[in-house]
Amino acid sequence: MIIIICLFFLFASCYPYHRFPLYIQQTHQGYDVCIVLGSPSNTDGSLSHIQKQRMDHAITLYQKGSIQKILISGAAVANCFIEAEVMKDYAIAQNVPEKDILLEKYAKNTYENLKYAADLCNKHHFSKIIIVTSGFHIRRAGFFAQKFLTDFTFYPVSEKENQRYFITEYLRMWNTLYYEWKLK
Template sequence: MAVFGLYQMILLICIILFVLLANLYLYHHFPKPKHPLQDISYDVAIVLGYPCNADGSLSTVQKKRMETAINLYHKHCVHHLLISGSCVQNTYVEAEMMAAYALTQKIPKQALVLETKARNTYENLKYAKCICDENQWENIIVITSPSHMRRAAFFVHKFFRNYVMDTYREHSSIRVRMDEYFRMWNTLYYERKLRKN
């Protein structure tokens, strides 16, 4: 019995070490992004899309991302809001619904730029980069959810050099955190696969 207990202890230690090393590896590839500086005015805030509710109303995530962007605009920290997102889970175009909300919060129409083709985080940033280049916007803030920050930063870094990221306070459920955790692994898997091809 004592030998069986020893094997269980060794197995448990090996599992803990594996999990720790795997997390170190993962967070090395998804470092914490830089946050905005108080005394700088940015050209644009890129607001990453998120699906609407089934009835077309804004989801909590959409509303919080937009409120973060709207707050920055009203504080004169950004000059434009670039809202990115197509219709992914239903027929409502994320960018259009989020922009409609911004208009109700006293954001002038000329300050809003919509990108309505993106169906995922990679595309959000790929298409946003084209719009930023067209407008010669170089200093950017990317706005997303706290649980999405690291993975979004992984993609932001592919398209932009001079960027910071902003978010809001959130108490994510274990399910949301685990979902994002596995999405980071999935991102790394496909990134490696693309490099081999």
């Protein structure tokens, strides 16, 4: 009986990785907009390590001319600092013109990040979209992106992340599946 339970958990643990496919392409040029998914700021309002990584990648794409606009998504979730505003301030400090930055300041989770960002993309008639997020976050973000966007790809900030993020993300994927099932 214990063997059957162990086998169940072994196979069940593979399910989220098949349910949440990767959406990564090698070309990173010719995009209308780059959506940068938020992450909580530090408690003092400064840019967190994850925010900096994501913004550095978006800024690099912008400086290379691969994207025309940067759309930053994220509300104040873990503290009183609005993620999108903290990340915008960093982009401006890195010489990205404010006119090329769009903010979505209401999303409190990945689902809302992509839903609200997709609404803004539709409003501005953006059709080619690249999404910047952490490598550990791509599968879950892709699950939601395919619900709201048609032509998109991901640009992971890193394939190798701290293992603790993968464990947390794995649990969040199961939580996502539960809520998807519950909404049906």
